[in-house]
Amino acid sequence: xxxxxxxYIKPLENxxxxxxxxxxxxxxxxxxGIFFASGxxxxxxxxVILAKNIDLEELEKAINEDPFKREGVAEYEIIQFIPTMxxxxxxxxxxxxx
Numbered sequence: 001x002x003x004x005x006x007x008y009i010k011p012l013e014n015x016x017x018x019x020x021x022x023x024x025x026x027x028x029x030x031x032x033g034i035f036f037a038s039g040x041x042x043x044x045x046x047x048v049i050l051a052k053n054i055d056l057e058e059l060e061k062a063i064n065e066d067p068f069k070r071e072g073v074a075e076y077e078i079i080q081f082i083p084t085m086x087x088x089x090x091x092x093x094x095x096x097x098x
Contacts, residue, residue: 001093002059003079004049010073021067029062
């Protein structure tokens with residue numbers, strides 16, 4: 001899986017102007033089964049997206065569709081993470097490397 005760590009690099013008014021389009025971006029990749037959790041950081045300095053373990057090039061292509069990335073208001077840090085232990089009910093997180 002991947003942890004996508006977003007860091008806002010522009011003021012929140014720039015973020016808010018793109019928020020509706022960003023949500024549509026997220027919905028697209030939820031529907032495709034690529035993203036399975038996302039949300040804002042507290043304090044509101046960015047966000048986090050959890051993505052399934054897919055080919056890195058495919059993931060980067062998806063990220064480039066995000067209006068936050070396209071408009072240069074947020075930076076992405078991509079962290080690949082292979083869960084080996086998890087609480088009962090979260091077995092779906094345990095996948096094989098892509």
